[in-house]
Amino acid sequence: MTTERTTPLPDIDALSRNASRLMEEFGRAAAVYMKPVAEGEGLPTAHEPPEEVNDVVRTLGTVAERWLVDPQKTVEAQARLSEAFISLWGSTWHRFQGEPAQPVAVPEARDTRFAHAEWSTNPLFDFIKQSYLITSRWAEGLVDEAEGIDEHTRHKAQFYLRQIVGALSPSNFVLTNPELIRHTLEENGANLVRGMKMLAEDIEAGKGQLRVRQTDPSAGFEVGVNVAVTPxxxxxxxxxxxxxxxxxxxxxxxxxxxxxxxxxxxxxxxxxxxxxxxxxxxxxxxxxxxxxxxxxxxxxxxxxxxxxxxxxxxxxxxxxxxxxxxxxxxxxxxxxxxxxxxxxxxxxxxxxxxxxxxxxxxxxxxxxxxxxxxxxxxxxxxxxxxxxxxxxxxxxxxxGTGMATAFNMLRPNDLIWSYVVNNYVKGKTPMPFDLLYWNADxxxxxxxxxxxxxxxxxxxxxxxxxxxxxxxxxxxxxxxxxxxxxxxxxxxxxxxxxxxxxxxxxxxxxxxxxxxxxxxxxxxxxxxxxxxxxxxxxxxxxxxxxxxxxxxxxxxxxxxxxxxxxxxxxxxxxxxxxxxxxxxxxxxxxxxxxxxxxxx
The missing domain is CATH 3.40.50.1820 (Alpha/Beta hydrolase fold, catalytic domain)
Structure with a gap:
């Protein structure tokens, strides 16, 4: 079996202090999120979801309806998913026994979310990764193969599903990402405190909506000083x-x-x-x-x-x-x-x-x-x-944030979730980059x-x-x-x-x-x-x-x-x-x- 680096033991006192600080920063983030509501500028009420959410539900519901009208095809689709998981469970069992096994699902070459070695060397996280890939690709196949829907609806369903799949990736969460677990334990949770602080700052900058920073705002970029300087x-x-x-x-x-x-x-x-x-x-x-x-x-x-x-x-x-x-x-x-x-x-x-x-x-x-x-x-x-x-x-x-968000959604893993993980989970300020400074302007x-x-x-x-x-x-x-x-x-x-x-x-x-x-x-x-x-x-x-x-x-x-x-x-x-x-x-x-x- 592959020898893996031992996960560090946390400093319990430091972890406790950071847990308290994390709750304080969470309270601040919640306060700035709710500030527009208090000032009457309003987010939708709990019983009135945003129209965008309604459109996502309607669009994906249309796809689901097309599958449900044909029970035989639905059973076949479910069988494909079950067969893939049975193969994965068998492969994972062999891995836990110290035996080699071929993966059932492999990330695309350009997908950097699972680049950390433990996504492959650790059987548990390998199982989580492959489960995600199997399920997401199965769901994408349902949209691609749905019959009786117009191409615009199919296009919207593909786009919305891509956003959902990107958001639910196990690489985005501490407990399902081996790199984030190790990082958090090494820092005794201080990374989460910094991340929550940045989250509050970015919600405040967005006037109640999250404006994910893509570059270091303190890097000193200034129009006419070090960008846009041609005489x-x-x-x-x-x-x-x-x-x-x-x-x-x-x-x-x-x-x-x-x-x-x-x-x-x-x-x-x-x-x-x-x-x-x-x-x-x-x-x-x-x-x-x-x-x-x-x-x-x-x-x-x-x-x-x-x-x-x-x-x-x-x-x-x-x-x-x-x-x-x-x-x-x-x-x-x-x-x-x-x-x-x-x-x-x-x-x-x-x-x-x-x-x-x-x-x-x-x-x-x-x-x-x-x-x-x-x-x-x-x-x-x-x-x-x-x-x-x-x-x-x-x-x-x-x-302006409306169009910026739309552009970012064209490549959600690269332009949204990679920064969410870096900023708010790892607690790292993104690198200074003039192009991304311009993009945020x-x-x-x-x-x-x-x-x-x-x-x-x-x-x-x-x-x-x-x-x-x-x-x-x-x-x-x-x-x-x-x-x-x-x-x-x-x-x-x-x-x-x-x-x-x-x-x-x-x-x-x-x-x-x-x-x-x-x-x-x-x-x-x-x-x-x-x-x-x-x-x-x-x-x-x-x-x-x-x-x-x-x-x-x-x-x-x-x-x-x-x-x-x-x-x-x-x-x-x-x-x-x-x-x-x-x-x-x-x-x-x-x-x-x-x-x-x-x-x-």
């Missing part, structure tokens, strides 16, 4: 955005100015985290006159700002301002995520009205066709949207804008179908004939590569579809100085995504130089570098401006 000036401001013009670092610049349209469902400085991985700083170093929109963090005053407002007061106003600052009437533009969707809408509007001022478009992990929009579609059926709209109506906006969404986005994109997919109406104008992407660079990433959970691939066929002009490695953030922020991932190019989009990838050319390193060559070929003329604030638009203050500092 520049705010040269224009209105109710919705500030326009930043970045200071040149080359003697000459490409004549055509460049506008970045970031998402408003996060702040723009994901593209300017630090000098080593700032896409904005790199673009400036290549000789681009870079302008970037910094969206306001909206409140009740912005409730009626809709998609058209963001187009006219955002992109169109920025192009007007760029014309004053540079004397140029035409721009190249890039849009990231939903900022790219807005850019596509603007291009379609310009094509419809003849006011074609954007001469090329770069889309970074952007969807224009939402047919294959992934798990976020779970939140975008009629019932869910009505619920969100009712909440937004009360305040005029959607709280949430933004709100105006009611009118977010409602339009959910309904026209996720629910009805009107842009891809040529049915979107904006300002009484019908928008048709086929009329967009400017060159398009369309970047997708292979592991994107927010804008899936297939969705971006299909969206490439909706434009009327040339499209260069490029597939980068990694996901929605890391695949984009992949600087040439330290590239972590490569990219694939394969010419025009046709056929299936799998066939396109099979025929594509893989290039090691960052996609950034490839993109810049694409951009430069369109308009290579250069002029002397432009200094922000010295032309038609005076400086209103240094970058990164004031709007980006507004907290949700």
């Amino acid at each position: 520049g000036e705010v040269v224009f401001r209105n109710d919705l955005m500030e326009l930043i013009q970045y200071a040149p670092t080359t003697e000459t610049v490409i004549k055509r100015p460049f506008l970045i349209v970031p998402p408003w469902i996060n702040k723009f400085y994901i593209l300017d985290l630090n000098p080593a991985k700032s896409l904005i700083a790199w673009m400036v170093s290549q000789g681009l006159t870079v302008f970037c929109i910094s969206w306001v963090n909206p409140d009740a005053r912005h409730a009626d700002k809709d998609f058209e407002s963001y187009m006219r007061e955002g992109i169109e106003a920025a192009i007007d301002a760029i014309g004053v600052a540079t004397g140029e009437s035409e721009v190249a533009a890039a849009g990231y995520c939903v900022g790219g969707t807005l850019l596509a809408v603007t291009l379609a509007m310009q094509a419809a009205t003849g006011n074609k001022r954007i001469k090329s478009a770069t889309f970074l992990t952007t969807q224009v066709d939402f047919t294959h929009a992934g798990d976020l579609k779970v939140f975008a059926d009629e019932e869910q949207i009505r619920l969100i709209e009712a909440r937004m109506k009360k305040r005029g906006y959607l709280e 949430a933004t709100r969404m105006p009611a009118a804008n977010h409602s339009f986005y959910l309904r026209n994109c996720y629910l009805e997919n009107t842009l891809a179908q040529g049915r979107m109406m904006l300002g009484n104008v019908r928008l048709d992407l086929k009329k967009v004939t400017v060159p398009v660079f369309n970047l997708a990433t292979r592991e994107d959970h927010i804008a899936p590569a297939l969705s971006v691939f299909e969206g490439s066929t909706k434009f009327g002009g040339p499209v260069d579809y490029v597939l980068a490695g990694s996901g929605h953030i890391a695949g984009v922020v992949n600087p040439p100085s330290k590239p972590k991932y490569g990219f694939w190019t394969g010419g025009p989009v046709s056929g299936t995504l799998d066939a396109w990838i099979a025929a594509a050319t893989e290039t090691k390193g960052s996609w950034w130089p490839y993109w810049f060559s694409w951009l430069e070929r369109q308009a290579p003329a250069r002029v002397p570098a432009r200094v922000p604030g010295e032309a038609g638009l005076p400086s209103l203050g240094p970058a990164p401006g004031t709007y980006v500092r507004m907290k949700a």
Whole structure:
């Protein structure tokens, strides 16, 4: 038998003291959780569960009903589960006798929850692990194999079950996780006291709702100090955005100015985290006159700002301002995520009205066709949207934590439960990480804008179908004939590569579809100085995504130089570098401006 490390004996006095402190911290956590109720801001009463819970029950209940209508299939499903457990019990019996035995269920290679050696070397914890894997996979099979349910209901059931399975993993609990048991005994429970203290702090930060910290809040990240530090000036401001013009670092610049349209469902400085991985700083170093929109963090005053407002007061106003600052009437533009969707809408509007001022478009992990929009579609059926709209109506906006939670739920084991265990059970402060600091710097969404986005994109997919109406104008992407660079990433959970691939066929002009490695953030922020991932190019989009990838050319390193060559070929003329604030638009203050500092 394998020799195992002896579990330490606790210091009883220290354990008792920490138990008392744990109860004190628990009381504090309960108090901050109930504070909104005491102040009348209310959680649902005990007999009124949240509507999200009702939807989970209804959805999984629908799956259960489909199995129960066929008793024979139900018996067969139960038999499969019983057979798996009988095999596991036999295997475990051999393990306890000191005999080798093949496992019945093995974690996937990428599943790090059971990486600790004792999950395999200790027969008891191996049994707990395999029991969980057998049961969860059996339940997932029931959802996958249920007959007579529509695909949207099946998709929701798969998503909800994934959340439940993630929450119930034995790796999340002290008494069923050998690593946590050992850790707790070694610290005489002090880890649980620290964890409960952090739990109270995070509930307080979330104003009564748990906002799980993903990075060390005391690490000293500060916008304009050590993140978002590329030099520049705010040269224009209105109710919705500030326009930043970045200071040149080359003697000459490409004549055509460049506008970045970031998402408003996060702040723009994901593209300017630090000098080593700032896409904005790199673009400036290549000789681009870079302008970037910094969206306001909206409140009740912005409730009626809709998609058209963001187009006219955002992109169109920025192009007007760029014309004053540079004397140029035409721009190249890039849009990231939903900022790219807005850019596509603007291009379609310009094509419809003849006011074609954007001469090329770069889309970074952007969807224009939402047919294959992934798990976020779970939140975008009629019932869910009505619920969100009712909440937004009360305040005029959607709280930033709402979207942050939805994004985290796309990868619950990595983005929720790993931090729950690390923070609140191990009592460890997470590592400082600028990207996760940015991720926690949430933004709100105006009611009118977010409602339009959910309904026209996720629910009805009107842009891809040529049915979107904006300002009484019908928008048709086929009329967009400017060159398009369309970047997708292979592991994107927010804008899936297939969705971006299909969206490439909706434009009327040339499209260069490029597939980068990694996901929605890391695949984009992949600087040439330290590239972590490569990219694939394969010419025009046709056929299936799998066939396109099979025929594509893989290039090691960052996609950034490839993109810049694409951009430069369109308009290579250069002029002397432009200094922000010295032309038609005076400086209103240094970058990164004031709007980006507004907290949700």
